[in-house]
Amino acid sequence: MDSSLLSYAIALGLLNHVYFHKFEPNSAKIPLLFLSLEPAVLILCLGGPISFLRLLLSYTVFWGSLSLSIVLYRLSPFHPLAQYPGPAISKVSKLWGAAVAARGKRHLYLKKLHDAYGPYVRTGPDELSIVDATAASQILNAGGLVKGRFYETGRDPSTPPPILSLIGEAHAKKRRAWNRAMASLRDYDPVIQKRAMQLVTCLGEQPKGTAVDLALWFELFTYDFMGDLAFGGVFEMLQQGKDTHGLGNKIHSFFAASIILGNIPWILGLFNLLPMVQRSIQEFNDLGQGLATHRIKTGATHAKDLWYHIADEEGLEKQKPTLQDAAADGIVAIIAASDTVAHLLASLMWCLVSNDQCYKRVQQEIDDTFVVEDDLVDFSKHQQCVFLSACINETLRLFPPAPVNGGTRQVHLNSGGGRDIAGKYIPEGTSVYMPTYVLHRRSDYFSRPAEFVPDRWLPSSDLALKHNASAFMPFSQGPANCVGQHLARREVQAVIIFLLKAFEVRFAEGFDGAAWTETVCDYFTATRGPLLVELTRRG
Known part of the structure; x- marks a missing residue:
């Protein structure tokens, strides 16, 4: 046994842990290079024969010392998050979190954890999942925590960041344009x-x-609509009856990769070197540039569309955004707004068809409000459908389009100390998730949390239900909340009113409607399986 090599390899592993704990790298590229070379360099420094057995000993002991030191520290009472409960495997590594995210059931896994451990759960070495309405408000509102590194996932550093990735004045500047658009x-x-x-x-x-897949048709509707709004009408998927551009697959694949890698952001630099990852990112960049060029050449489908505002065609900003800047935000509009609204529409129709009494109440309300068919296009009357609005809220509570509320917020390292949030101390370097899906189903805030009870949203309801509206945040909250939330509601109301005025909708024969919710997956935004229904024209 080479005792000196053994001792130095152990010490070297411990020193690396101490160093990288104090000076956490942003990328794994350089650290992994050094870590892969150090055991070999150690043998050269100590002298003696260079053999396979000595190399094996050096690497095994070095990596074993480093790994064991990390594991013991993360499980120890000396770790800054030691007071927070959670499964040991999550405390040790976020690789487990990446594996859970890959299955698309992260929202269900987090609910299981919170049911077992309470509102504060340690879900990573330096990460918490929090389902506390007071904490959510303090984290997301002005003066709260800043966006974590997840928001850089999947973006080529050479391309301009979209509004989702920005913070501070840069975010406020872009938000002004979006606010004008809405x-x-x-x-x-x-x-x-x-x-x-x-x-x-x-x-x-x-x-x-025949069986009609409403989930697919809702996706085609949202792609066409957002294509009209953001880029002057570039898609005609409804006319074709299919996703002719393969946009859905691109979006879902991109988000799936982002959510997996977002759990281990230190490895992003390595993955971005892979040709297939670069190709996926480049496809989105090319798509945005192509759509932007089309909008400039053809103009708007109507006056003052979304592009008009995000490209500042009115000239209200001191510095006009570049084509690349506007294209980045335009593609975000299609990616985020299309998939989320399609999910809300599909989930709402599933809730209504699964609850016959609610379905009949919504349809009767529509019939009473729109006696003359021409009234359907009077959008001021859409707002009179109060029970439909309650059903939309209840669907958003049960099936939020972003089940884990996007990415993390963070108390940055070297920020001068941690933060007190809702009476809890959050140490610096801690990332925080606020899973909306779990928060909305907490019995602390909502009675009968797993049931579809739209009346809880009606002031006139005589149901004795616990109802804490501050725990309802399907579009997030604070200065970075979803700027298009009111437009999304307007879309959904219009589609449901037109649809239920024209058709009777029932699950298709042989379709297991009760099992549809099992097809819902969380990949940043929610995805869903086919929703097969039979449509019958109303007289």
Whole structure:
């Protein structure tokens, strides 16, 4: 036994742990290079024969010492997060979190953890999952925690960051443009009307008695609508009856990779070197540039569309955004707004068809409000459907389009100390998740949390239900909340009103409606399986 090599390899492993704990790297590329060379360099420094057995001993002891030191520290009472409960495997490594994310069931896993451990759960070596309404407000609102490194996932450093990745004044500047775009939603009513009517027409042309996948048709509607709004009308997927651009697969694959790698952001630099990862990122960059070029050449489908505002065609900002900047935000609009609204529509229809009494109440409300068919295009009347609005809220509670509320917030390292959040001390360097899906299903805030009870949202309801609206945040909250949330509601109301005025909707024969929720997966935004229904024209 080479005792000197053994001792030095152990000491070297411990020194590396101490160093990288104090000076945490942003990328694994350089540290892994050094860690892979150090055991060999150690043998050269100590002298003596260079043999396979000595190399094996040096590498085994070095990596064993480093790994054991890390594991013992993360499980020890000396770790800054030692007071927070959680499974040991999560405390040791986020690789387990990446494995859970890869299955798409992260929201269910986190609910299981919170049911077992309470509102604060340690889900990583330096990570907490929190389902406390007071804490969520303090974390997300002005003066809260800043965005974590997850928001850089999947972006080529050479491309401009979209609004999702920005913080501080850079975010505020872009947010001003988005706020202007959402200031007068009535401007977009003609586009909603056009696409909603087209959706109903396309559904009516399906062969009678056949199963129709509403989840797919809702996706086609949202892609066409956001294509109109962001880039002047680039898609005609409803007309084709399919995703002709393969956009859905691109979005879902991109988000799936992002959410997995977002659990281990230190490895992003390595993955970005892989050709297939670079190709995926480049595809999105090319898509955004191509759509932006199309919008500039063809103009808007109607006055003052989304592009008009995010590209600052009105010239209100001191510095006009570049084509690349506007394209980055335009593609975010299609990716984020399309998939989330499609999920909300599919989930709402599943909730209504699964609850016959609620379905009948919504349809009766629509019939009473829109006696004359021409009234359907009067969007001011859409707001009169209060029970439909309650059903939308209840669907958002049960099936939020972003089940884990996007990425993490963080108390940055070397920020001068930790933060007191809702009476809990959050040490510096800690990343924080606030899983909306879990928060919305906490019995602390909502009675009968797993049930679809739209009346809980009606002031006139006589149900004795616990209802804490501060725990309801399907679109996040604070200065970085979803700027398009009111437009999303407007879309959903219009589609459901047009759809239920035209058709009776029931699950298709042989379709297991009760099992549909099992197809819902969390990949940053929620994905879903086919929702097969039979449509019957109303008289």
